[in-house]
Amino acid sequence: MGLWSRPPRLGRAGPAPPLPRPSAPSPRGPAAPVPPSCSPCPAVLALAAAAGHPTPRHRPGAPPAPPELPVLYNHRPRRRLISRGTDRTPPAAYRQGRGTAHRPWRARRDEPPLSIDLTFHLLRHLLLLARAQSQRAQADSNRLILDAVGR
Amino acid sequence: MPSAFQFQCHFILIFLAASKGETRYLEVRDAGEDEPFLLLSEDLKRELSAGQVYRRSLRCIDMLSIEGQFTFTADQPQLHCATFFIGEPEELIMIDYDFVNIDCKGGDFLKVFDGWILKGEKFPSSLDHPLPASQRYIDFCESGNIQKSVRSSQNVAMIFFRIHQPGNGFTITVKKNTNLFPCNVISQTPSGRFTMVIPHQHRNCSFSIIYPVVIKISDLILGHLNGLFLKKPSAGCAGVGDFVELLGGTGLDPSKMFPLADLCHSFHGSAQMKIGCDNTVLRMVSSGKHINRVTFEYHQIDLQEPENRKENSIEEFCFPSI
Numbered sequence: 001m002g003l004w005s006r007p008p009r010l011g012r013a014g015p016a017p018p019l020p021r022p023s024a025p026s027p028r029g030p031a032a033p034v035p036p037s038c039s040p041c042p043a044v045l046a047l048a049a050a051a052g053h054p055t056p057r058h059r060p061g062a063p064p065a066p067p068e069l070p071v072l073y074n075h076r077p078r079r080r081l082i083s084r085g086t087d088r089t090p091p092a093a094y095r096q097g098r099g100t101a102h103r104p105w106r107a108r109r110d111e112p113p114l115s116i117d118l119t120f121h122l123l124r125h126l127l128l129l130a131r132a133q134s135q136r137a138q139a140d141s142n143r144l145i146l147d148a149v150g151r
Numbered sequence: 152m153p154s155a156f157q158f159q160c161h162f163i164l165i166f167l168a169a170s171k172g173e174t175r176y177l178e179v180r181d182a183g184e185d186e187p188f189l190l191l192s193e194d195l196k197r198e199l200s201a202g203q204v205y206r207r208s209l210r211c212i213d214m215l216s217i218e219g220q221f222t223f224t225a226d227q228p229q230l231h232c233a234t235f236f237i238g239e240p241e242e243l244i245m246i247d248y249d250f251v252n253i254d255c256k257g258g259d260f261l262k263v264f265d266g267w268i269l270k271g272e273k274f275p276s277s278l279d280h281p282l283p284a285s286q287r288y289i290d291f292c293e294s295g296n297i298q299k300s301v302r303s304s305q306n307v308a309m310i311f312f313r314i315h316q317p318g319n320g321f322t323i324t325v326k327k328n329t330n331l332f333p334c335n336v337i338s339q340t341p342s343g344r345f346t347m348v349i350p351h352q353h354r355n356c357s358f359s360i361i362y363p364v365v366i367k368i369s370d371l372i373l374g375h376l377n378g379l380f381l382k383k384p385s386a387g388c389a390g391v392g393d394f395v396e397l398l399g400g401t402g403l404d405p406s407k408m409f410p411l412a413d414l415c416h417s418f419h420g421s422a423q424m425k426i427g428c429d430n431t432v433l434r435m436v437s438s439g440k441h442i443n444r445v446t447f448e449y450h451q452i453d454l455q456e457p458e459n460r461k462e463n464s465i466e467e468f469c470f471p472s473i
Binding site for chain 1: 272
């Protein structure tokens with residue numbers, strides 16, 4: 001039975017805390033954005049499935065699903081990595097006030113960081129392979145030591 | 152030889168050895184009982200050391216959890232590659248560039264990221280990492296001539312690389328260093344036990360388990376270890392400097408995960424929670440005024456089992472992708 005032995009002070013009481021709203025203050029400070037994929041709404045799941053989000057579901061009795069299709073970078077045209085000293089100062093024309101007649105200058109948005117699109121399912125598969133490899137390497141190492149000691 | 156005289160001889164020998172600074176040698180001899188490697192001859196030790204360096208080639212998408220020397224050679228243009236590194240919670244990852252043959256000006260790159268980043272979400276989050284996001288990428292093309300080694304701040308790291316020309320590639324050596332007070336950790340396994348200690352440090356630490364788990368907290372100490380009575384806040388964790396929170400979500404970044412529970416009072420016992428999320432994070436927020444410690448166990452839950460709704464379960468807030 002998953003009970004608290006001594007009920008700790010929970011931030012939320014009751015069996016099912018309400019869905020967080022974007023304006024609700026977070027105990028960690030500024031409101032943290034709620035990712036749509038974290039919502040329990042079935043409608044969100046349907047949208048995610050329709051968008052082709054790779055969320056394979058294991059069917060009972062089905063063979064293990066192979067790893068997903070090749071992963072993609074977050075690739076955008078003319079993407080630039082975030083580098084040290086991103087230039088946020090407005091051009092000289094705007095600093096002198098000549099830009100006021102035009103659309104106000106906005107700081108260039110930071111480009112998305114270099115990343116890789118990988119599902120947790122594939123990540124766990126890689127972890128499994130890495131652990132198996134590690135165990136094999138350790139077994140080989142132990143065999144070498146035992147062979148050497150036995151000489 | 153009379154035993155008294157024998158004892159005196161031994162005493163004199165020990166005194167002489169100590170005065171020459173050879174007592175360390177005696178300690179090493181003692182350690183030999185636990186370390187069979189020390190009983191081997193120098194030639195044999197050398198042979199074993201050389202043969203024990205693990206080597207293999209890297210794949211475009213790969214994960215490594217052991218030390219060794221790893222080589223990637225492109226047999227065709229490889230434009231989207233990454234290698235994940237993960238160690239034990241108390242280990243740091245050290246990556247040395249042994250050999251790099253890439254065309255930086257031709258669009259190739261080789262970058263080390265301090266942490267893991269998946270779909271734009273970073274672990275540790277920007278709130279919990281000592282470096283700003285831009286400094287967590289170490290680009291070989293920019294700093295390779297200067298920085299031959301890169302060390303991670305936690306037990307995970309990764310590299311991104313792109314190589315256009317077949318035949319080009321690189322070789323790296325991966326080593327592990329010890330981290331006395333692990334702070335941000337990704338668990339290699341879906342089950343385990345860990346004690347997180349934050350000793351008088353103003354920092355936030357996250358322990359991430361990328362599986363749906365049952366997590367059981369057996370010991371939580373927020374405050375001084377000598378048992379001084381702490382003033383308890385009237386309600387909730389709001390305004391409390393130090394607390395532990397459980398987060399659940401489907402991404403890697405703890406700052407974008409859903410808070411499931413807060414714990415802001417010390418207790419000894421068992422507090423268990425089933426979290427059916429793709430990623431479960433236990434995060435400790437520490438003001439630096441106290442020594443905080445939390446011990447917990449976790450094991451993977453089988454989501455195919457019939458669910459008992461009477462349990463303290465919040466899996467309805469996460470729909471895992473398995």
